[in-house]
Amino acid sequence: MTVDQSPAWLALKSHAQSLSNKHLKEMFAEDPQRFAKLSFSAAHCLADFSKQRITDDTLQLLIGLAEQQQLPQKIEALFTGEHVNTSENRPALHTALRQPKETPLVLQGVDISKEIHCSLERMEALVEQIHNGQWRGYDGSPIKTVVNIGVGGSDLGPLMTCRALNLFTTDDIRDIELHFVSSMDGSQLARLLNQIDPASTLFIVSSKSFSTIDTLANSNTAREWLVNASGLPVELISQHHFIGVTASPAKATEWGIPEKNQLHFWDWTGGRYSMWSAIGMAIALQTGNQNFRRFLAGANLMDTHFRTAPLTSNLPVLLAMVGIWNINFLNIHAHAILPYDGRLEHLPAYLEQLEMESNGKCVTLTGEKLNYATCPILWGEVGPNAQHAFYQLLHQGTESVMCDFIAPALRYQGHGDELKAQHQLALANCLAQSRLLALGDSVLEDAANAPSHKRYRGNQPSTTIMIDELTPESFGALIAMYEHKVYVQSVIWEINPFDQWGVELGKQVATSLLDQFSNPTTTTDSSTEGLIRFVQQQRQE
Ligand code: F6P
16 A cells, blocks of 8 residues: 555545635634644754644644654664665665764674764864864965865755854864865866965865766866976875865775875765765864864754654654645645845755755655655745745745745844844844745735735745754754655655665766767757757857
8 A cells, every 4th residue: 555545644635625725814813822832842943833734633643644654663763774775775874973972883793983983083183284284285385275076965065054154163274265166067166276376275075976077077177277287296286185085985096086185984874964974074174173063963962852752743753744744735846945044045955955856756665656746846045035036926926835934043142233133134024924925915904905916815834943043053953854854754755865866867878978079979869969069060160
């Protein structure tokens, strides 16, 4: 029996029918205790689900579905290293990366906790060498520029976190500048190489597989640039200017990274779950080793909550189940991520990869085709800017969209009133938008008399996630909450969130097309051939 035929699913389906005519404005009018009943907090985060189209009964039925799918056992399986990544037959142990050193975790007879902390300490030692000017470029200059080269999980997490924790930048970083390069076409690198000094630049090549063409193309260009600038042999350049962070040491060595410049992690760390490993080196460089550990500790706090709290008050579980309600029972397939804090500008892109690469799947763990929806389309933007871009569609378009509003309750502590006023302005806008999306123009007295193009229908569901303050701990907890949400949804949908076979074929086809631009030999399709011909004509002119 597939989950959509199961008793818990069918009960939710008929419950959804019984609620189908109920507007959020009625739900609020009927129950003044909605916020008290439907908001939950843990590990620096408060999640308010009262603006979701749910009642107490909905939550009970959703928890029933989670229990039916044996969620508590599946959570244990994740933490204890069972092979939850079935298509690649391995565990997904990103939670182990943020466990304290004293907590052992034995995997095939080896305490991986020891290995994890060994790698963390090696990373910290390298960070210190760079901070205190001991790491030198080819002419003896201390490092002034660090460039992280990576893509996807080897770029988005560190980039997002460095921006989010900008206020926690350590003094140890002195005047070192940190950059991120990911784009395959070389545009970021082209701009950067004109501005930086080769002798004092260090590249961190971050790649789990060490075979991602985007990252290798950027790394090759960077190395060529250094060799040309210095006139020195490539081996010497690699020694002084490249660190490799990878789960494929042999490939990093083959590319030319000396072993002493390598930091390793493990194949049981998914790429999009990897910033807690040495892939997070850029975060440690910017914020300092201590703050990186605070970031891990915050995630660990959420892990403990996820593993031990009852399902009925478990934040990641509730976030996931409310998502399931929207997607599978209210037929909402668009999800906007709206942080009301500019420091979280990269959170939408990060969550796009986390959610869509994990749960954008259409077959079950055993390979059967699904006949129910899985991951919705996610997109987002810093909320106040998005208000001037796509909120029109949220308020008056034809699509139902679920939204996550995310904001810190405190900001600019110790600053003047001007900046505090701006924080308050952002919060007021955050609350105004979610209120209007939920209640529509019923917030006005005489809305019914307005012309139809000025009406707001409301009833768009949203969750507001407030963190106390944006710190390494709260940010770690927030991201861990989303990771676990994704896992819970995968358990309900019976899919594997830890593989990404859908991105492989594109890579192969691109490789096979490379030669076609200079030497078109194989027949593809009229569109591809026509476009290649156009490029060739432009080159000849
Ligand atoms: O192509 C998708 C992907 O494999 C992601 O899952 C991953 O985060 C990214 O590419 C980068 O991979 P790597 O770290 O192996 O270079």
